[in-house]
Amino acid sequence: MRYEEMTIEGRNAVMEAFRSGKTIDRVYVLKGCQDGPINSILREARKHDTLVNFVAKERLDQMSETGKHQGVIASAAAYAYAEVEDMLKLAEEKGEPPFLFLLDDIEDPHNLGAIIRTANLAGAHGVIIPKRRAVGLTATVARTSAGALNYTPVAKVTNLNATIEELKEKGMWFVCADMGGTTMYDLNLTGPIGLVIGNEGDGVSRLVKEKCDFVASIPMKGEIDSLNASVAAGVLAYEIVRQRIG
Structure with missing residues (x-):
């Protein structure tokens, strides 16, 4: 905080x-x-x-x-929160299948701001964050988002799992980032999709991971074994963008 x-x-x-x-x-x-x-x-x-x-x-x-x-x-909150419904409407108005980011306990305001910025540039229709154990829309987040907060809606939900369930009923499916997953290039990431990014230290929580349809891993070539949360979000988001354009 x-x-x-x-x-x-x-x-x-x-x-x-x-x-x-x-x-x-x-x-x-x-x-x-x-x-x-x-x-x-x-x-x-x-x-x-x-x-x-x-x-x-x-x-x-x-x-x-x-x-x-x-x-x-x-x-x-430095900015007003949106409703998840607003994001689905936005996708509909643009004639695009919904593309949402869901953040599982991102606690660093710089990471949250950077992810909102990435979501905006990747053409996502919104970012969903949980109420508890996560950073809200502070001035630091607004600053790090480089203005993206003015354009990309952010919703705060009581229960991420319940939100995923509701969105699944509306035809969305979900992919989360995790080292143990299938290489992202081998997955079909087209259609109405939610990208789930986990906490900086612990990754995506077990319950949220179980709700996801796919677990995607980012190929790592170096000596260290993990990417910063906002960088991982960017890498996966742009694989989704590539497949959408393709």
């Missing part, structure tokens, strides 16, 4: 952000604090399905830029 980004500090400011409909990813509340204004904020957080972390005063002081947090700091 990068705190220097879209942080909103103080009780009124946080309450106002909820009321204005701004997407709040997470609220940090002083542990043990339960007065009226804080309870109102917690109610709003529950209503909007926002994650709440109860933290020590030292942590809030550390995160605070203004020094006037009043026991509450919210972390807000």
Whole structure:
């Protein structure tokens, strides 16, 4: 989590952000604090399905830029999130089979920004990220995406597995990147497709991998055994682009 980004500090400011409909990813509340204004904020957080972390005063002081947090700091998305439906509509409008990126717990904002940039250039219709254990749309992500965030929709879903199931029912199929898979050049990656990219350290989680129709590996010639998540996303995305054009 990068705190220097879209942080909103103080009780009124946080309450106002909820009321204005701004997407709040997470609220940090002083542990043990339960007065009226804080309870109102917690109610709003529950209503909007926002994650709440109860933290020590030292942590809030550390995160605070203004020094006037009043026991509450919210972390807000720098950009509004889209719905998965919007992405399918976009594909339909363009007369193209849907092409989506699904990110399984990408925690580094630079990686997320770079992947959104790649998704845009590869002609993907959107990027789907999970609510928990993943970075949201912070200013760092926006900056690293080099403007792509303005054009490529990003959706945040509660459960990646459930989303994959729903999209499968709509005729999509899924390929994930994993070293143990079939070489990507030997797979048919045309048609309505979701590209699943795993966490920087652990790769795609077992449950998500089981939902995928194909497991694709990128041929590696060097002495080290893995690519950075955003580079892997780029390599696979462009094999999908090549097959789509072909």
